[in-house]
Amino acid sequence: MRVLHTSDWHLGRALYGRRRDTEFEKFLSWMLDVVVRERVDVLLVSGDVFDTSAPGLRAQALYYDFLRHLVGTPCRHVVITAGNHDSAAWLSAPGGLLKSLGIHVVGSVGDVPGDDVLVLECDDGALIVCAVPYLRERDVRVSEAGESVEDKGRKYAEGVRQRYEAVAAATAARRGELSEDVPVIAMGHLFASGGKTVDGDGVRELYVGTLSQVSASVFGANFDYVALGHLHVPQKVGGSEMIRYSGSPLAMGFGEAGQQKSVCLVDFEGRKAHVRLIGVPVFQRMARVSGDWVQIFGCLEGLLAAGESVWVEVVYEGQEVVGDLKERVEGVVQGSCVEVLRIRNNRVADSVMARLHESETLDSLDAYEVFDRLLAKRGYDSDQSELLRGTYRELVNALRERDGE
Secondary structure (H helix, E strand, O other): OEEEEEOOOOEOOEEOOEEOHHHHHHHHHHHHHHHHHOOOOEEEEEOOOEOOOOOOHHHHHHHHHHHHHHOOOOOOEEEEEOOOOOOHHHHHOOHHHHHOOOEEEEOOOOOOHHHHEEEEEEOOEEEEEEEOOOOOHHHHOOOOOOOOHHHHHHHHHHHHHHHHHHHHHHHHHHHHHHOOOOOEEEEEEOOEOOOOOOOOOOOHHHHOOOOOOEOHHHOOOOOOEEEEEOOOOOEEEOOEEEEEEOOOOOOOOHHHOOOOOEEEEEEEEOOEEEEEEEEOOOOOEEEEEEEOHHHHHHHHHHHHHHOOOEEEEEEEOOOOOOOOHHHHHHHHHOOOOEEEEEEEEHHHHHHOOOOOOOOOOHHHOOHHHHHHHHHHHHOOOHHHHHHHHHHHHHHHHHHHHHOOO
16 A cells, blocks of 8 residues: 655745746646656645635646546545645535545545544555544634633644544544554644744744644554644654655745755555655755855855756845845846845844835735834834734734635
């Protein structure tokens, strides 16, 4: 039995105004080749198929073309769960049609835990998959007046634990009907405690410093492999070979530039899982260049000499105030295959925090950077600032959940 675990495609995502449809198309074509070459029986996609709850036509076309081309390959089943960026209703809408093709889409949790349990029949036996999508707060807890951020975080984590316990119990019953040798996989889209994040991945800002993280202990011994999504860095959870984030297949921001992306190939011998990582090729090179002007100039010259297409973020960290940084950078790369998508002048930002430098636009800052600028301008002390940041993250998360993101 061979399973391929992937997640966090974020189809439709742009990077500072640059569309990435060509990269996504190349990735999906590459993954289709992997499915055929490795003779994959089951494909698991653990959430965040799309980058927004209302994906554009091109993103939809990429998704459905990929699923269409899977039909007729060795892959007998596909299980797709919704992530926090996906619209559960939108993703589930064609579920009946897709199921007839062996494609199981789970957008939201079932009324009872057993609804999340799928028994998949393959040529070499059966596999049980607990297809748990992203669990929103309303799925696992009841809000109460006067709750603190800490209370909400603890209750959410406890609700997630109870859900997985209930799913595990339902799974045990299904396994008892089949055979004790049938492997069981749990899927999830969540932030496991101790998970690695990187700057600019959109996950770090929401969760770091909060209690809305889930301990690996929620996944009991009943699960033989846990296929997670949400964090973009490929990693084990709690040092376990069997609890893994596949990570995003593409670098979603410059903080991920240079990171080796991968998918997880899982072979089962009975209930024993053996995991092998398959590296994803780089379809668009990205680089973050930082330092003082001499260092930045040297790095840009090196990229120019390489002669390949590369998207670049420039981060100036020198002591000297350089007011014409944008002009200098553009002068170096003009007419080349090196394209600078973003320039961050940290020296100017530190000295003039309250206003935007001429080399920046509001579009170049994310919601958290704008909020940090506001905090600095108001002059709050460190304790007040941290409390306000936590509350702000809570608010942003609530708004995204409301909008199905």
